[in-house]
Amino acid sequence: MEADKKWDLASVASIPLIMTLGNSMLIPVLPAIRTRLGITSLQVSLLITVYSAVAILLIPIAGYLSDRYGRKAVIIPSLIAAGLGGLVSGLASWWIDEPYAMILAGRVLQGIGAAGAAPIVLPLIGDLFKREKDVSQGLGIVETSNTLGKVLSPILGSFLASFLWYLPFLFIPVFCVISILMVLFLVKSPEKEPGKPVKLKSFLASVRYIFTEKGRWLYAIFAIGGICMFVIFGTLFYLSDELEAVYGIKGVLKGVVLAIPLAALCVSSFFTGRKIGQNKILMKWLTFIGTAVLTGAVFACGFLVHSVPWIIALLCISGLGMGLVLPSLDAFITEGIDKKQRGTITSLYSSMRFIGVAIGPPAVSILLNVSKHAMFYTVSGACLFAAIIAMFAIHPNKGALKSDKSKGRKKMRIRIGS
Template sequence: MKEGASTTVVIYIIGLLPFVMVVGNSMFIPIIPDIQHALQLTAIEGGLVLTVFSIPAALMIPIIGLISDRIGRKKVILVSLLFIMLGSIFSALAPVFFEGQSAFSMLLLGRFFQGVGAGRTAPMAMALAGDLFVGTDRSKALGTVEVFNSLGKVVSPIVGAFIAVYLWFATFFVYFFLALLAYFGIKVWIKERMKEAEPLRLKDYHRSVQEIILREFKWLIPIFLASGVGLLLLFGLMFFMSYYLEESYGVYGTLKGIYLALPLVFLTVFSYWTGKNMGDNKNYVKRYLLLGLSVLLTSFALLIFFHGLLGLLVLISLASIGLGFFLPAANTAVTASVGIKERGLVVSLYSMVRFLGVALGPITFSILMHDPMELFFFSFFLVGISFIILISSWTCIPILRDCSSRI
């Protein structure tokens, strides 16, 4: 931290990093139909605009800690934000200088660069908060990271939809200036402490990955799977709603952004409530995992039959509540069940699987969205399989009794 810098200012600057990562997809969900119409794309190509951002972001997450141990968090963050700015310029100028498939190719290249950069920002925010602060300040910094993460989810669809009313590719300029603000904030206000430990060698890192997966796969893989499926369905639903609201109900602009933000508000509120009330009791963690998947399963069972406008809004909000129960419990289960030396590695792998879910959601739903009943039956099936695999990995299910066994 820079000498003389306000702790609050530094915490807010760090909080901008997860905000930038979340905005990189959520702000562009409402404008996908506009991109499709402007560039004459298919629904699947429209889904690629989101997916090509998320896949490189996901693949960067597991190795970013290893890189930052060697060259420093600040350098990694600054280079990442430069990638986002470069990608934003490519994407914004694509429809100005090109047409049709050429514009689409340039747009995808820009989104790829954005994804490479964004995949490093949120993990580095948590690492930087841990490096710079201790005690109460560290808790405050980590809490702010989560607040900015949630705020980005809620605000960005509204902002994206509002801007698209006037000029859809202006959203990329907004993303550029947001990354630029974070860049100068980090550049000016953040000063890293000297590293005290020798970074993990690549060979040792690879060995650690193998050992952890082989030793912990029985409980680790089911939670990874269910979390990835949950986020695949959430972002797939957001993509589906963006098209469905316009094509079937004529909902455009800011109102569409508000509709898209509504499920994310429920996700944010119930995630906060669950994290506050759950604690680290293993029985409570398992119960919230069960409750979350049960609510998610129920919502998709009902969506098979009730997917009119009101049913869609209510039941997708219900699905978001289910994720609000499940995701904080999954986070706690993953972080609390491994030792401190392994936690960073496990959390990185977990974050990668979650972000792959985000990446695959839009493209999966774009393939199936021609038949909503088939789409929601497929979603119900995915949740059901995840539910069965998860509880099959437990030696004790805490329903009407307490379990003392390991998660």
């Protein structure tokens, strides 16, 4: 990897880490918030869902703006908005007797910021590095950073809430300021390609053409990414509630237990990102194997609903499987799209991941009203669907690497599922 880009990469990787902390820190605190505010399980799950729902709507707009005006021009204001959202939620919890509505409002503002921060990281990595090998490694580090945020979130969230239940909200702006300073001063914006900015009508036509030519594999990757996030946030929501309600495990200890499956995901993502390089065949099979492992592990949880230790072990296995999938999807979606449309397409992919985040907790809450068995079997069915489309909708072409001499370097021409 280019030595002069290491600080750029570290700064960019701070964005998904901090955005994940800002959202996932709440997972272990949700039962305490529900008790403190006297609200239902579905209402408390909306603190996750409303954040994601707003981001889903705005991510494509942020992607287009980043393609037109530059990545940093979108990322910096978005981080500011995310920090202000956390501040609103935290101060409302501190000052207002019935703060639920204002907490939701703060989460909406935080979701607006999230739309223009973490999703723009993928195209920015593609812009920063010239060699495709470096792009793959950079994406692996970013996905690892994202997962590391999920590992630290339950521990840090539980620790902060042990002092004040709303303290996780107030730490969000602190994290955002750190990331803003790193991106502002350490990330060198890539040079823009010469030429006038593409008009919106022409840009939309080019995006439509991309989906016409590459829609089969793009839709498959969108769906798999969304399912993976659905599984992560749905199972964590279940496990957080189960540990506290049934086993009386609270605070930092609960955070440590929740972090165990996520640590497996983090380690797997790191090594997958280093291994895949430009090998599209390997990416396809890692995606299929990972989703197949995920399916089996979640399905097995349905037989062991009364044994939390076994469920944690199986979720660790599912984390290893998911760690094979996510960096492969990131590489496919970033390296398979031309730089001019990369921000928009990767943002649509991020929207699908946010849909999974938004649906996970409330869907699991509703399914648990039927039974724990129904919840795990339904989730494993979604994983099986992901494995099927990974097998049949993603078809890398072995001759995909061609030379583009007009730009003075080799450029990836991906024909997947065509």
